[in-house]
Amino acid sequence: MGRLMLRREEHLRTLRRLLRSxxxxxxxxxxxxxxxxxxxxxxxxxxATRFDLEDERxxxxxxxxxxxxxxxxxLVVIDEIQRRPDLFPALRVLADRPxxxxxxxxxxxxSPELLRQSSETLAGRIAYxxxxxxxxxxxxxxxxxxxWVRGGLPRSFLAPSERESREWRRQFVRTFVERDLPxxxxxxxxxxxxxxxxxxxxxxxxxxxxxxLGRAFGVGDTVVRRYLDALTGTFVVRQLRxxxxxxxxxxxxxxxxxLADTGLLHSLLGIDDxxxxxxxxxxxxxxxxxxxxxxxxxxxxxxxxCHFWATHQGAELDLLVVRGSRRMGFExxxxxxxxxxxSMRVALADLRLDRLDVIHAGRETxxxxxxxxxxxxxxxxxDIEPLRA
Numbered sequence: 001m002g003r004l005m006l007r008r009e010e011h012l013r014t015l016r017r018l019l020r021s022x023x024x025x026x027x028x029x030x031x032x033x034x035x036x037x038x039x040x041x042x043x044x045x046x047x048a049t050r051f052d053l054e055d056e057r058x059x060x061x062x063x064x065x066x067x068x069x070x071x072x073x074x075l076v077v078i079d080e081i082q083r084r085p086d087l088f089p090a091l092r093v094l095a096d097r098p099x100x101x102x103x104x105x106x107x108x109x110x111s112p113e114l115l116r117q118s119s120e121t122l123a124g125r126i127a128y129x130x131x132x133x134x135x136x137x138x139x140x141x142x143x144x145x146x147x148w149v150r151g152g153l154p155r156s157f158l159a160p161s162e163r164e165s166r167e168w169r170r171q172f173v174r175t176f177v178e179r180d181l182p183x184x185x186x187x188x189x190x191x192x193x194x195x196x197x198x199x200x201x202x203x204x205x206x207x208x209x210x211x212x213l214g215r216a217f218g219v220g221d222t223v224v225r226r227y228l229d230a231l232t233g234t235f236v237v238r239q240l241r242x243x244x245x246x247x248x249x250x251x252x253x254x255x256x257x258x259l260a261d262t263g264l265l266h267s268l269l270g271i272d273d274x275x276x277x278x279x280x281x282x283x284x285x286x287x288x289x290x291x292x293x294x295x296x297x298x299x300x301x302x303x304x305x306c307h308f309w310a311t312h313q314g315a316e317l318d319l320l321v322v323r324g325s326r327r328m329g330f331e332x333x334x335x336x337x338x339x340x341x342x343s344m345r346v347a348l349a350d351l352r353l354d355r356l357d358v359i360h361a362g363r364e365t366x367x368x369x370x371x372x373x374x375x376x377x378x379x380x381x382x383d384i385e386p387l388r389a
Contacts, residue, residue, distance in 0.1 A: 006138055006154075008038055014129055015042050015105070019075075022127040023095035024104045026081070026118065028111065029131040030235035030260065031180050032172060034154045035107045038131060039077050042105070047074030053083040065090035073101050081106040082114065082184055088121045095125040110184050114233040130235075133157070133261055135297040141378045148290045149274050151263020162273055169267040173197070176236070184234050196227045200237065201259055201268035205285035207310070208239070208254045228257070236260055238293075243307035243320050249350070252310040258289040265289070288332040291359050291377050292319055295330055300386040315346040320353075323387050329356040336362035338374045348372065357384065 015038075018025045027035050043050070049072050051058040061068050065087050069076060081087065091104055108115060112128055133152020136144050150156045150165045153172070159165035177194045196217060203213065208228070210221040217224055231237040239255040259265040265286060271277045277286065296306055296319075305323055310316035319330040329347055331338075338360040348356050348371065357375045358368065365375045365383045375383050 006134065006158075007041065008034070008131075008138060010137070011038055011129070011131055012042055018127045018129060019103050019105065022103075022125060023100050024091055024106065024122055024126040026112075026115070026126055026128045027105060027107050027131060028128055028235075029109070030133075030153070031109050031176060032153050032155060033131055033133055033235075035109075035131060036079055037154075039079070039105060039107055043075055043077060048077060049074070050077040051079065053078065053080040059084075062087065066093065069094055069102070074103075075105060076102050077105045077107070079107045081108040081118075082110040085115060085118065088115075088118045092121045092125065095122065109180070109234060111233045111235065114184065130302075132293070132297060136294050137298065137381055141381065144378055145274060148262055148287070149266065149277060151261040151266070153261055153263060156263045165263070166267065166272060169263050173264065173267060176234075181230065181234060184230075193227060193230070196224065197231060197236075198268045200228070200231070200257065201265050202282070203257060204259050204265055204282060205288050206257065207252060208257050236264065238303070240292075240303075240306060240308050240319075243309045243322070243351075249311040249313055249315070252312065252316075256308045258292070260293070262286055262290045284334045287334045287361070288318065291332045292330070294377070294380060295319065295357075295359060295384065296321075298380050298384050298386060299328075309347065309351060311346075315343045315350070317343075317347040317351065317356075320351060321387070326387070327351060327353050328387075329353040331356070331358045332360075333358055334361045336360065338362075338368070340368045340372060344372065 015025060015027065027039065029035055051062060053059055062084065069090065094102065112118065118126060134147060134154065134157050135152065136147060139147050147157060156165045156169050159168055173194065177190045177197065181193060182190065199213065199217060210224050214221045214224045228237065232239050236259065238258045238260045240258065241255050242252050244251045244253060266277060269280065269282060271280055277283055296303065299321060301321055301323060305321055307320045307322065308318055309320050317329050318332050321328045329351065331344060338358045344356060347353065356372045358373065359375050359377050362376050363378065365373060365379050368374050
């Protein structure tokens, strides 16, 4: 599979659109997700200057950022911006110049919450675009199982063999907690973080229970919460926020936790291949997280518009997407014969859903009830329309 087949056109279009409207655009996402490659493709043929803050020579060039950046014209790309958040005040000054002689594309492996200084100093001047791993829209439905097993990080997905993919992911986990994570979030014990990450893999697709995890890990609630926030802020864990509104039923208030990349999930669980995954007790949870992420990518919605819903009486909904007045619900069932359940009826009525789709592992899409469809996961590109703003 050649790299040209996986040129990420949708992300390139988004960058073009954002840079027409904002003087600074932050391209964010996990390590090794392809931010640098995408930025190079975006800058190809353009008047561009690039700085890499992992290169000591570029760090030295930016010792006085205004002196270095002010004369530049066209596109300025600054990679690994999380290493120098002190650059944001200088970018604010440059962004406010008349006629904007330069626009800035900054690349980072930390969330806006970890880059708080950027939101404080560049409010109204910066737009964020998060790039995930490869999606089924990019690799094609025929490679969906490969995407599920290997995950969407490019070097894992594109590896020549399963063995090389597994080895790359194992090395990624090790170097991430030993080198990358401390540089992003400060001093945290790497051995403890790796054990916590591996333990969290067994709670994938479950509601967060800090007390239970703290007891299992032998530390207090606040410690495991700090670890969770560190992994979330660096995009390797996803917290799906609960939806709560003034209903008569008592609702779950804790987030649901997913490892963001199923390839890393499988490495942390010790799953080597598709056969081992099919026999593993977490196969259903793994598939749920994978299918959920593909639906969110297909809809084209930010994760801030995505929630789950559950009540203490037992009703639940795996994914609730709220955009304006529209409410769409999704359930994920790893079966070829999904059926309408009482929980779905309750969610449909209580949440006033416009539509509920049950994403399943079969081959066909069909109607289960008024406003309820069973949608084959391999057909999400055909049967689920992107949501427009």
